[in-house]
Amino acid sequence: xxxGSAAPGSCYFYYPRLVCVVGVRDEAVPTVNxxxxxxxxxxxxxxxxxxxxxxxxxxxHALVLRTGEFSVSYLSHEHAELVAAMGRLSGxxxxxxxxxxxxxxxxxxxxxxWLADAYVAVECSLVDRHHFxxxxxxxxxxxGVHAAAEAFDEDGVLRVREVAALLYLGSNRxxxxxxxxx
Amino acid sequence: xxxGSAAPGSCYFYYPRLVCVVGVRDEAVPTVNxxxxxxxxxxxxxxxxxxxxxxxxxxxHALVLRTGEFSVSYLSHEHAELVAAMGRLSGxxxxxxxxxxxxxxxxxxxxxxWLADAYVAVECSLVDRHHFxxxxxxxxxxxGVHAAAEAFDEDGVLRVREVAALLYLGSNRxxxxxxxxx
Numbered sequence: 479x480x481x482g483s484a485a486p487g488s489c490y491f492y493y494p495r496l497v498c499v500v501g502v503r504d505e506a507v508p509t510v511n512x513x514x515x516x517x518x519x520x521x522x523x524x525x526x527x528x529x530x531x532x533x534x535x536x537x538x539h540a541l542v543l544r545t546g547e548f549s550v551s552y553l554s555h556e557h558a559e560l561v562a563a564m565g566r567l568s569g570x571x572x573x574x575x576x577x578x579x580x581x582x583x584x585x586x587x588x589x590x591x592w593l594a595d596a597y598v599a600v601e602c603s604l605v606d607r608h609h610f611x612x613x614x615x616x617x618x619x620x621x622g623v624h625a626a627a628e629a630f631d632e633d634g635v636l637r638v639r640e641v642a643a644l645l646y647l648g649s650n651r652x653x654x655x656x657x658x659x660x
Numbered sequence: 661x662x663x664g665s666a667a668p669g670s671c672y673f674y675y676p677r678l679v680c681v682v683g684v685r686d687e688a689v690p691t692v693n694x695x696x697x698x699x700x701x702x703x704x705x706x707x708x709x710x711x712x713x714x715x716x717x718x719x720x721h722a723l724v725l726r727t728g729e730f731s732v733s734y735l736s737h738e739h740a741e742l743v744a745a746m747g748r749l750s751g752x753x754x755x756x757x758x759x760x761x762x763x764x765x766x767x768x769x770x771x772x773x774w775l776a777d778a779y780v781a782v783e784c785s786l787v788d789r790h791h792f793x794x795x796x797x798x799x800x801x802x803x804g805v806h807a808a809a810e811a812f813d814e815d816g817v818l819r820v821r822e823v824a825a826l827l828y829l830g831s832n833r834x835x836x837x838x839x840x841x842x
Contacts, residue, residue, distance in 0.1 A: 489805050489816045491734065491780040492702050492710065494825065494837060496676065519701040520674050521713060522793020528674065529792070531703060552673065598673045608790050610711070610799055611704020617792055623671050633831045634671045643676065645837070649815040655676060655827070656838035 490648035497561055497644045497652070500530055501549035501582075502541035503590050504569060510549075510582060510591050511569035513538040514561045516646045517613070518550070526620040528602055531613040537569040542616050546604045547588045550618075551596035555642040555654040562650065587622030597629040597641045672830035679743055679826045679834070682712055683731035683764075684723035685772050686751060692731075692764060692773050693751035695720040696743045698828045699795070700732070708802040710784055713795040719751040724798050728786045729770045732800075733778035737824040737836040744832065769804030779811040779823045 495516040504511045517531035528550065532539040542548050553561060560578060567574050575582060582591035585601050592599035602618025609615075628640050636643065642654040677698040686693045699713035710732065714721040724730050735743060742760060749756050757764060764773035767783050774781035784800025791797075810822050818825065824836040 489780065489807050489812050490818065491782055491805060491807070491812075492678070492700075493818060494678065494820075494827075495701075496674070517701050517703070518674075519677075519699050519711070519713065521699070521797060522795050525793050527793045529701070529797075531701065598671065600673055606792065610788065611707050611709045613704050615703060615711075615797075623673060625671050625673070630671050630673075635830045635833055636672065636675060638676075638829065638835055645676075647820065648817045651817055653820055653837050655835050 493648045494645040494653055496552060497646050498530075499551045499553065499561065499564065499593055499596075500532070500538055500542075501551060501590055501592055502538045502547075503545045504537075504541055505545070507573055509573045509575050511538050511541055512564045512574045512580065512593075513569070514564045521617060527605070527617055528600065528620055529615045529617045531615055533613055534609075539614060539616075541569075542604055543607075545590065547590050548602050548604070548616070548618060549585065549588075549590045549592035549599055550602060551593035551599040553593065553596055553644050555644045555652065557595060558644055558652040561644065561652075583624065585622070586624075592624060596624070596626075597643070598623065598625045600624070675830045676827040676835055678734060679828050680712075681733045681735065681743065681746065681775055681778075682714070682720055682724075683733060683772055683774055684720045684729075685727045686719075686723055687727070689755055691751075691755045691757050693720050693723055694746050694756045694762065694775075695751070696746045703799060709787070709799055710782065710802055711797045711799045713797055715795055716791075721796060721798075723751075724786055725789075727772065729772050729784060730786070730798070730800060731767065731772045731774035731781055731783050733775035733781040735775065735778055735826050737826045737834065739777065740826055740834040743826065743834075765806065767804070768806075774806060778806070778808075779825070780805065780807045782806070
């Protein structure tokens, strides 16, 4: 059943992954730059740390270092087109919020807005960073969580019947979860 | 629609995530210890780096530092029970491979076996590590990929009609993907 080894990098073995939209204030415009990413992971429970990977060439990378914070917003599958459009545009030349008609919501813990259409979003303060290969892992401490009222159950688990979370498969393809059998 | 901020840590905002089983040689037994985790992420394309989070208290943590390598195996949803059992047992007191009747496959690039039932598995050499909060991010360079013949398409994208990848929701609950509409 198993073929011989494929070359590293030739196979998206690590997908599907949740799409999250990183928001960072660009005070020069002013706007919030929006970077959809999937290379992200919780890193610690206590303190609650969450890491996002950005290329040092990425516009948002410089903005996170400048402002010292970022938001992370999770969207449902119906927003796949919007997310793809965010990925195609560069915040260096375009105000994505204005161009794409994105609605922002006000932060409560820090100063960086998040996406009003998110089913959940978190506010993170930058507490560490580390270069690994061609990316930087930017480590945020979660300072606030904004969750849609129906999105998570009493255990803090996503209600997969209510929220069709947006997952990325690689190569510009998206998916969502199957609801469990009743 | 959005409620006020929830306390950080009270909401599993970062799930669903793919389950991966970390394999590490325990030469004292000898066996391969198996740790199911979900806090993992690609970190770099060139070189191909993949990071896994383990607590310094975890038995596998010490083994990775000792052997300098680990395997990462991805299973389909039908193996959810097996994965849960791996998580309940400790490799300090039990040989999980023998106890759970797990079939291993031989490595080709390094020396650490992987799970024969995996739809994809990779062999990683430890190249870096970094402590973040209560976990260690162990950074592996991908040295070999073993993919089931039907699991990925010509673009290297998971065939979601063929493989029901095992995803974790938090609180001992699992899910899989919905196949896309035809």
